[in-house]
Amino acid sequence: MKLNQIIKSVFATTALLSSAAAVHAAEVEVLHYWTSGGEAKSVAELKKIMEAKGVTWKDFAVAGGAGENATTALKARVIAGSPPTAAQIKGPSIQEWGQEGVLANIDAAATAGKWDSLLPKVVSNTMKYQGHYVAAPVNVHRVNWLWINPEVLKKAGAKVPTTWPEFFDAADKIQKAGFIAVAQGGQPWQDATVFETVALGVGGADFYNKALVKLDPATLTGPTMVKTFDTLGKIKGYIDKDAPGRDWNLATAMVINGKAGMQFMGDWAKGEFTAAGKQPGKDFLCAPAPGTAKSYTYNIDSIAMFKVKNPDSQKAQLTLATAIMSPEFQEVFNLNKGSIPVRPDIPRTKFDSCAIESMDDMAASSKAGTLEPSMAHGMAVSSAVQGAMFDVVSKFMHSNMTSQAAVQALAKAAKTQ
Numbered sequence: 001m002k003l004n005q006i007i008k009s010v011f012a013t014t015a016l017l018s019s020a021a022a023v024h025a026a027e028v029e030v031l032h033y034w035t036s037g038g039e040a041k042s043v044a045e046l047k048k049i050m051e052a053k054g055v056t057w058k059d060f061a062v063a064g065g066a067g068e069n070a071t072t073a074l075k076a077r078v079i080a081g082s083p084p085t086a087a088q089i090k091g092p093s094i095q096e097w098g099q100e101g102v103l104a105n106i107d108a109a110a111t112a113g114k115w116d117s118l119l120p121k122v123v124s125n126t127m128k129y130q131g132h133y134v135a136a137p138v139n140v141h142r143v144n145w146l147w148i149n150p151e152v153l154k155k156a157g158a159k160v161p162t163t164w165p166e167f168f169d170a171a172d173k174i175q176k177a178g179f180i181a182v183a184q185g186g187q188p189w190q191d192a193t194v195f196e197t198v199a200l201g202v203g204g205a206d207f208y209n210k211a212l213v214k215l216d217p218a219t220l221t222g223p224t225m226v227k228t229f230d231t232l233g234k235i236k237g238y239i240d241k242d243a244p245g246r247d248w249n250l251a252t253a254m255v256i257n258g259k260a261g262m263q264f265m266g267d268w269a270k271g272e273f274t275a276a277g278k279q280p281g282k283d284f285l286c287a288p289a290p291g292t293a294k295s296y297t298y299n300i301d302s303i304a305m306f307k308v309k310n311p312d313s314q315k316a317q318l319t320l321a322t323a324i325m326s327p328e329f330q331e332v333f334n335l336n337k338g339s340i341p342v343r344p345d346i347p348r349t350k351f352d353s354c355a356i357e358s359m360d361d362m363a364a365s366s367k368a369g370t371l372e373p374s375m376a377h378g379m380a381v382s383s384a385v386q387g388a389m390f391d392v393v394s395k396f397m398h399s400n401m402t403s404q405a406a407v408q409a410l411a412k413a414a415k416t417q
């Protein structure tokens, strides 16, 4: 039996009973993977808000960037018949879980909060399964950023790169000055984050969309994708030998403490700089990755609710959903997390220059048609295709696979069912 069938049959018989029994009245058990310094500070704000509303927060944190471990833990809990009340899942995965019949309808919170009129369509559609809200959106992260230590840049005599030739020039100078040029970690999702950013920078938003959203075979195997892998291959030469196994936040720490010059990462990295008391423009710089200033890869975090039988638990879910969309939460969480509010009506006053740039660039790219879902962060393709693409990129990063072989493997990965 396939996993989804197992989930269906087990859930149908036991989940409603056991999850209702496991969770006490006015308690939410929330599965998430926000465990780094900046992430933990952010999620603590949600806990605070919920507890002020009289709801007990049962933390179900599973460490591991981008949620790979959390997804495994979630599957295990659903198969065991005791899903958590809520879990951090996003993008097309929400539809996949919806198809299993395990997600709860939270239309009551959405209608009362006027979510349909508040949220951009691209967001509200993702939060719905078969026309009903099943998840609450938390934020918008921009993925195509380059994080820079300005002190390292200055010592190396380099400037902030805006093109790929400028990037490699800066990387050479940083390396010559005795620093690690590119801070990179070891999990496949981190390699995929760099890969999609390079694809956007090398080929532009149309190319990105055809290749990594529409999965067009000719684009996936064409010369621009070959050039993408050539560029990615060149970046490998600027990563230190200890990268395998390194967590993303430890790579960010290398930029924070001046061991490394640059890191390709979404703006959850800013949460680490902020948690370390660093100021943008002074202690660190955020710049759109080379060639990507006019486009924007988005990654929207959301909390999906699982079916529970106990009316108190159902009420607590609506309280959680309402809290997530509240202006109070949207501001404080995103100030800590590095992302921007998903509601466009939150005052900008407290947000820093990187966040303001993200807000402006998101609006501009949405108008220009260059706003694209992140493949590496579960926004663009099914989890099966994403996993197969991760394998290809990771193999390319950690072997001497050629760009030609990589594009063929990528096109094959795109066909994964």
Ligand code: BGC
Pocket: 033, 039, 064, 065, 066, 067, 141, 248, 268, 299, 300, 301, 377
């Ligand atoms: C999530 C972020 C998280 C990051 C690192 C991304 O996929 O959207 O919320 O901070 O992974 O774990």
